[in-house]
Amino acid sequence: MRPPHCYVCGLSLRDVDEDQDLWSVFALVTFELSAEEKAVQEARNRDGWVGHPTGTEWFCVQHAPLAKERSHLHWRTALSELKPP
Template identity: 50%
Template structure:
């Protein structure tokens, strides 16, 4: 897992945000991807899975609303929020 930084506003620990203000949100996988993930887990793979992103306390609720979607679709929709929220850097 990467250290936390918000997928939407890019706030991170470097901005002085406490670790506790970040939430890791796991989005949905296709059945094929789930099978690959299970195999990777079995082999002790450690890395940052593409279906997981960090969100700060301001944006975790929005992210959770999308958690039932496939991660590609969810992240595409959430990336569109960046400009609209006026918090992108």
């Protein structure tokens, strides 16, 4: 899995104090997948694949609510709506 890096503002682990709890600064948000993407992810899970799951992105706690409001959308649609200017 990729390390935390807010999709919207770019906040990363380098920007926070070492003693801060990761989950108090970042949230991992999962968006919807297409049927084909779900099948691929399920196969990867069965095979023990390790990596960043498709349709999952990191957000800082400031931007996580915006992302969670769109978690019912396909990840490409949601991320295009959240894309920074």
